Amino acid sequence: MIAIACDHAAVGLKEEIKTHLAARGISFKDFGADGKTSVDYPDYAYSAARAVAAGECEKGILICGTGIGMSIVANKVKGIRCALCSDTFSARATREHNDANMLALGARVLGAGLALDIVDIFLDTPFSGEERHMRRISKISHIENEE
Ligand code: RB5
Numbered sequence: 001m002i003a004i005a006c007d008h009a010a011v012g013l014k015e016e017i018k019t020h021l022a023a024r025g026i027s028f029k030d031f032g033a034d035g036k037t038s039v040d041y042p043d044y045a046y047s048a049a050r051a052v053a054a055g056e057c058e059k060g061i062l063i064c065g066t067g068i069g070m071s072i073v074a075n076k077v078k079g080i081r082c083a084l085c086s087d088t089f090s091a092r093a094t095r096e097h098n099d100a101n102m103l104a105l106g107a108r109v110l111g112a113g114l115a116l117d118i119v120d121i122f123l124d125t126p127f128s129g130e131e132r133h134m135r136r137i138s139k140i141s142h143i144e145n146e147e
Helices: 008-023 041-053 068-074 088-098 112-124 131-146
Strands: 002-006 028-030 059-064 082-084 102-106
Touching (some): 008 028, 041 059, 041 102, 059 112, 088 112
Parallel strands (some): 002 059
16 A cells, blocks of 8 residues: 655645556555645645554655645654655665655656656565665664664
8 A cells, every 4th residue: 555645835746746646556655635725734744644654554655835845844744764866776776775665746846657667666676685774774764863
């Protein structure tokens, strides 16, 4: 199950991603927003991030105008490693190196074609499991636990 959420700036791209996920047979849970009325991105990013952190959803996709605000929010939630990606190289690397569990996208930054490629690579690339990457992720958890 993939958590997906957006704000008013990204409803159109979210719908394209949902259509794409459905065509691939990937189930998702939509945490809103649903329309073009101006909303506050922290509310939607937080709901989706909590679902991922709780294990209700295995990964999440957040979309706002830039992707920046939602990625900042998600990374405040314990256990979330959210990567803002605007290219396919970063999408692959953040799964292999950071075991990122959430992807943030900027609907005002990316065209739909590139956004869908980034989504596919993010969802399809496994974590490398290499010792050095596990060690670094474990250090992130330690920082989180000390704050
Ligand atoms: C909304 O105008 C915009 O600020 C939001 O979508 C996002 O880009 C915030 O980071």
